[in-house]
Amino acid sequence: xxxxxxxxxxxxxxxxxxxxxxxxxxxxxxxxxxxxxxxxxxxxxxxxxxxxxxxxxxxxxxxxxxxxxxxxxxxxxxxxxxxxxxxxxxxxxxxxxxxxxxxxxxxxxxxxxxxxxxxxxxxxxxxxxxxxxxxxxxxxxxxxxxxxxxxxxxxxxxxxxxxxxxxxxxxxxxxxxxxxxxxxxxxxxxxxxxxxxxxxxxxxxxxxxxxxxxxxxxxxxxxxxxxxxxxxxxxxxxxxxxxxxxxxxxxxxxxxxxxxxxxxxxxxxxxxxxxxxxxxxxxxxxxxxxxxxxxxxxxxxxxxxxxxxxxxxxxxxxxxxxxxxxxxxxxxxxxxxxxxxxxxxxxxxxxxxxxxxxxxxxxxxxxxxxxxxxxxxxxxxxxxxxxxxxxxxxxxxx
Amino acid sequence: xxxxxxxxxxxxxxxxxxxxxxxxxxxxxxxxxxxxxxxxxxxxxxxxxxxxxxxxxxxxxxxxxxxxxxxxxxxxxxxxxxxxxxxxxxxxxxxxxxxxxxxxxxxxxxxxxxxxxxxxxxxxxxxxxxxxxxxxxxxxxxxxxxxxxxxxxxxxxxxxxxxxxxxxxxxxxxxxxxxxxxxxxxxxxxxxxxxxxxxxxxxxxxxxxxxxxxxxxxxxxxxxxxxxxxxxxxxxxxxxxxxxxxxxxxxxxxxxxxxxxxxxxxxxxxxxxxxxxxxxxxxxxxxxxxxxxxxxxxxxxxxxxxxxxxxxxxxxxxxxxxxxxxxxxxxxxxxxxxxxxxxxxxxxxxxxxxxxxxxxxxxxxxxxxxxxxxxxxxxxxxxxxxxxxxxxxxxxxx
Numbered sequence: 001x002x003x004x005x006x007x008x009x010x011x012x013x014x015x016x017x018x019x020x021x022x023x024x025x026x027x028x029x030x031x032x033x034x035x036x037x038x039x040x041x042x043x044x045x046x047x048x049x050x051x052x053x054x055x056x057x058x059x060x061x062x063x064x065x066x067x068x069x070x071x072x073x074x075x076x077x078x079x080x081x082x083x084x085x086x087x088x089x090x091x092x093x094x095x096x097x098x099x100x101x102x103x104x105x106x107x108x109x110x111x112x113x114x115x116x117x118x119x120x121x122x123x124x125x126x127x128x129x130x131x132x133x134x135x136x137x138x139x140x141x142x143x144x145x146x147x148x149x150x151x152x153x154x155x156x157x158x159x160x161x162x163x164x165x166x167x168x169x170x171x172x173x174x175x176x177x178x179x180x181x182x183x184x185x186x187x188x189x190x191x192x193x194x195x196x197x198x199x200x201x202x203x204x205x206x207x208x209x210x211x212x213x214x215x216x217x218x219x220x221x222x223x224x225x226x227x228x229x230x231x232x233x234x235x236x237x238x239x240x241x242x243x244x245x246x247x248x249x250x251x252x253x254x255x256x257x258x259x260x261x262x263x264x265x266x267x268x269x270x271x272x273x274x275x276x277x278x279x280x281x282x283x284x285x286x287x288x289x290x291x292x293x294x295x296x297x298x299x300x301x302x303x304x305x306x307x308x309x310x311x312x313x314x315x316x317x318x319x320x321x322x323x324x325x326x327x328x329x330x331x332x333x334x335x336x337x338x339x340x341x342x343x344x345x346x347x348x349x350x351x352x353x354x355x356x357x358x359x360x361x362x363x364x365x366x367x368x369x370x371x372x373x374x375x376x377x378x379x380x381x382x383x384x385x386x387x388x389x390x391x392x393x394x395x396x397x398x
Numbered sequence: 399x400x401x402x403x404x405x406x407x408x409x410x411x412x413x414x415x416x417x418x419x420x421x422x423x424x425x426x427x428x429x430x431x432x433x434x435x436x437x438x439x440x441x442x443x444x445x446x447x448x449x450x451x452x453x454x455x456x457x458x459x460x461x462x463x464x465x466x467x468x469x470x471x472x473x474x475x476x477x478x479x480x481x482x483x484x485x486x487x488x489x490x491x492x493x494x495x496x497x498x499x500x501x502x503x504x505x506x507x508x509x510x511x512x513x514x515x516x517x518x519x520x521x522x523x524x525x526x527x528x529x530x531x532x533x534x535x536x537x538x539x540x541x542x543x544x545x546x547x548x549x550x551x552x553x554x555x556x557x558x559x560x561x562x563x564x565x566x567x568x569x570x571x572x573x574x575x576x577x578x579x580x581x582x583x584x585x586x587x588x589x590x591x592x593x594x595x596x597x598x599x600x601x602x603x604x605x606x607x608x609x610x611x612x613x614x615x616x617x618x619x620x621x622x623x624x625x626x627x628x629x630x631x632x633x634x635x636x637x638x639x640x641x642x643x644x645x646x647x648x649x650x651x652x653x654x655x656x657x658x659x660x661x662x663x664x665x666x667x668x669x670x671x672x673x674x675x676x677x678x679x680x681x682x683x684x685x686x687x688x689x690x691x692x693x694x695x696x697x698x699x700x701x702x703x704x705x706x707x708x709x710x711x712x713x714x715x716x717x718x719x720x721x722x723x724x725x726x727x728x729x730x731x732x733x734x735x736x737x738x739x740x741x742x743x744x745x746x747x748x749x750x751x752x753x754x755x756x757x758x759x760x761x762x763x764x765x766x767x768x769x770x771x772x773x774x775x776x777x778x779x780x781x782x783x784x785x786x787x788x789x790x791x792x793x794x795x796x
Contacts, residue, residue: 001654001655001657001658002511002597002599002626002655002656002658002659003658003659004510004511004658004659004661004662005509005510005511005512005513005535005662006513007509007513008509008510008511008662008665008666009662011662011665011666011669012665012669013665013668013669016467016668016669017668037464039463039464040463041460041462041463041464042463042464046460046462047457047462052454052457052458052462055453055454055457055676056450056453056454056457059445059450059453059454060450062439062444063641064439064444064445064450064638064639064640064641064642065437065438065439065440065640065641066435066437066439066440066640066641067641069414100498100643101671103670103671104670107670111403111405111406111534112402112403112406113400113402113403113406114403115403115404115405128669129669129670132669133669136509137403199400201400228400240462241462242462242463242464242671242675243461243462243463243464243465243672243674243675243676244462244674244675244676245498245643245671245672245673245674256399257399257400258400259399260399260400260401260402261400261401261402263402264402264403264406264407264409267406267409267410267411268406268409270411270414270415271409271410271411271414271526271527271530271531272501272502272505272527273499273501273640273643274641274643275643276641276642276643276674276677277640277641277642278453278641278642278677279674279676
């Protein structure tokens, strides 16, 4: 038997791993309500038609060969314009690298900066690949607390305590996956101050930036234009093309402090060919065309958020805060009838046929006793899902 | 200034790095004949129309969300059928994982198996990412000799000498990039015997398998169905969609010896979402539809190969073997007028305005004093390119 690498031992991605038992049930003819995956297309959202047309046109126009490793210039220009208009940023196209989704951006960034023994501050809970890939490099993901009672805002004091000489970078995810938190500028500024004092790279993952239900999303870089900040963003969520795999990284590097890291990032980019050529061309059209679908999507999601929030809080044994952005809700399991949140999720799957993701998959410390549900399905599906959960919990608890 | 990771220091990808000086010349209005990049679409080849239609249809049919991490079942079924028909293999869909090009397949494989200190036997010369990513993991790429005088066949005796306790896997690239070599079954079998004796994983990169000018391509796994062999393949070259980024890995695992490695590979796959959904759907159509474009492409390339072979051997100071597959030619620089093959390539770029890739970018040992040219351009472009090279060399040498 051949042995795999040691570092591969730790790789297990909660969001996708729970699919394995779900598929088994489905093979036995059982219908599962899937509340687990952050893919609007799996529910009643659809890619705007002009974006599909642009994909086809790109193929007809011959954009089927390799794209530049950094991405097509026209796409990077449109991203520069969006950043100017939305966030008042004055980027150059050379500050932008187009990637195969945000996942590839974070893979490339972590490969570009992490040495074994380094620490990466990640929100607790966080999008799991930040933990997985950090461990993969022999570095340590250190979760900082976020405060459920304050709508999952980062606990700045906890961040301060966890910074040490090994801390290489801090990740901000805003709006947050899995909690749906939207961070106020004051909190972001406090984190930025800590980063500046301690010489830590700030990475801001803003893939849900236009999916906000009340208030306004402040881009991290817009709050400190003179600071080295790397922003991750992508088209999967806001432009409804998760399967097309297009994201990007933006380097805000006013004083050249990121020169070497940026150089490493772009060298890694050149070692892996390119993001999808046709999908990149379609994203040029996505940024140039109508943005009306975003308004409609957010209005639809707000209603679903309101309903899910109300319904979950009616269930004995569950409670939840109200998400302000993204398309997730992160309820708390208020009972100790289950050994762990994973047991809860598997039990709900097996007996109520509803699939969630266990909170500890997002953070063993600050995610435990929680689960993540999407607020993407139509109201009647959300209703049916939580009716089933309620009935199931009644049976178990009473 | 923030420091990048130590391992990122070694990342430099010859094929894409030579583009930087070429772009500079182009910015000054100089027209470069590009003989450097393995992208048929950049010349007079085009994606078959029914494949473009299938991409569009996939978007219209709603395949815009995440695909399964392992790839759509229908695509994996078509790959199973192709392997049955072409190579007599009896794979199951669970043996196949669809990836974002072969590049991602090799990234995932090397991440799944390499520990620091391990050695990977790679052909000398090789496709550069095998070297880059191996070094990135703190492991060592060890090039084995291939014999130019014997049309770049692997030197089995050299492989034998280089196997030791640290050798984890051996890479076969057949047809070969950059040499265009096609390996006879006898040589492949000898390598397989060595691997079996020494408990080494065999990886066979066969992305150019249907681009063969004479003779026949033997899939490595088909020559030893009872052995653990991992095959990489993809659609970029044979189906003329390099920019769409779809490849795959196949695990031939008759005795379960690859169980743990396969498990690690698939866990890594699940940690990174998926390959492009719409492109995957289009590849189902590519495998089901007409294969006539392959015949036409190979006939066109054979003429260009014949011409390039003849023309290069007419030039004083250059010589070349005759490629039997893929779409590259790997001539030797017979003079020592240049300090290195990289100097030669940069000098040709600067003065003759033709862009090649230096041989040492593919292997510092067995690639030096060579350069790689594609045989993809129309005859008149190949002619003009080598006319320029000939004139330039006359000026320098005489």
